[in-house]
Amino acid sequence: MSALLEAPGAGSPDTGPAAVGRGRWRGPLLVTALVVGLVLLLTLLTPSTSREALAADSTAPEGARAVARVLQREGVRVRQERTFDATLAAVRAGGPGTTVLVTDPGLVPQQRWEALADAGARLVLAAPDGDALEELDAVAPGLRTTGTPSARTLPPGCDLAAATAAGRARAGGRTYAAPGGSDAASCYGGSYVVLPADPATGRGEVVLLGQPDVLTNRWAALEGDGALALRTLGTSDTVVWYLPDPLDTETPLVPLASLAPPWTGPAAALLLAAGLTTALWRGRRLGRLVTEPLPVVVRAAETVEGHGRLYAGARATGRAAAALRSATLLRLRALVRLDGTAAPADVADQVAWLTGLPARRVLALLDGPDPADDAALVQLAADLDDLERRVRARST
Structure with missing residues (x-):
């Protein structure tokens, strides 16, 4: 009689709370395992190179x-x-x-x-x-x-x-x-x-x-x-x-643990436990994430045109010239195979060597004074465009 009064499926191992919990965590665990495996594979396939300056195994611009x-x-x-x-x-x-x-x-x-x-x-x-x-x-x-x-x-x-x-x-x-x-x-x-x-x-x-x-x-x-x-x-x-290491000295280093007071270890353990508890407490998810469509989609061309009108209305020829030069420098660094932090003078030297133009003229275009008026700004834009076309023609 007691068996007939039980709720249906209450004792089933496939439909109880434990089974539901296992099913909830199965997907995230599989994704985590896949990500970890992919990271390990990429680590094994990545060649052993560094980014250290003057290092014999460094592929950075300052490496050797x-x-x-x-x-x-x-x-x-x-x-x-x-x-x-x-x-x-x-x-x-x-x-x-x-x-x-x-x-x-x-x-x-x-x-x-x-x-x-x-x-x-x-x-x-x-x-x-x-x-x-x-x-x-x-x-x-x-x-x-x-x-x-x-x-x-x-x-x-x-x-x-x-x-x-x-x-x-x-x-x-x-x-x-x-x-x-x-x-x-x-x-x-x-x-x-x-x-x-x-x-x-x-x-x-x-x-x-x-x-x-x-x-x-x-x-x-x-x-x-x-x-x-x-x-x-x-x-x-x-x-x-x-490559000398600053830590490679003949004087023995004093362990940091000997300099810390005796209560440092228990305090660090207590702080770690409190941090983990807070993370578990505040990390609870109350439901599925809800996505909302953007209220307005603005095309990139409209954004650029709006910036141009703002610059024109404020007569900010200097700001406009800086934007043109910054974009041109970004593309030229890639064309002459310099990194993104190369100075305008280095870019001008590379461009001058590649195109045969005077280095001072190239530097004046890339890092010169602000144009005096709109006509000078238009001429600067045309000169930068012509310079970029020349570099593309010589680098291909």
Whole structure:
């Protein structure tokens, strides 16, 4: 009799509350598993590259993967290291004369320069400042900085074989001077200085590269930049690409846990529990999301026309010119293969090199004064359109 009085389906495992709960969560769990699997697959298929400046595996405009790849194709072994111990071990394995490119010399103390010199390393230093040269003084005394001129393209101005073979290249950045009476060669206005090896002390050659742009993906294909970089680094069978890590020090680091008071752990656990509780409480869904149609759909052409009328009514020729130049710069950066943060001067140099137009004229169009009236604004729009057509014609 009691079985007949039960509600229909109350004891059925397929229709009870537990089954309904499982069905509710089955869809979200499947979607989550699919997303996680897709992310893992993309992670495995993505090549191991970085976006770090001057890194041998970086594909960013400021990276140096292009130069490193060409060196490897020419038979030079390129090893990228981030710790000094690994760098010194690579130099000892390669033997005296192994080239060590130091991308941030300011992070290398004096005793480490001495260790590299004792191993017979050939040092190539990327834009060392005065403090870095003071640390290097025990190994290569007398080197000093003389200025920080703006970047520009210069002829070698010296008889050094690597520089004369490369020809005109990007210079500036930092300039240096060698001690008097030395056999050092100074090229490209002092931004490329080579101090020859000293057989008496066993010190290898020291190269000061005040303009590291010649190593980067952005500039390696222009003028003689790539040739200068390859001839600077490719003189030995092994190049150790040393990216100093600020945390790679000889002084042991103090654990942060020892500096915290004893109640930090329980307080952090309590805050975490409170945060999770609040997230579960406020994250409840009361029903399905409701979509509403937009009250008005405005076409893009009408928006542009409305902006134009507002600029015309306010006589805001400067604002209109800025909008035209900004849009043109955005498209030109893509056409000349520069990133979205490239300065107008860099874009003007690339466009001038590609089209043959004077760089000053191109820069005046892209970053010049505001037009005085509507006629000048119309002429600016026509000139920008003509410039973009020329770049598209030459880049295809």
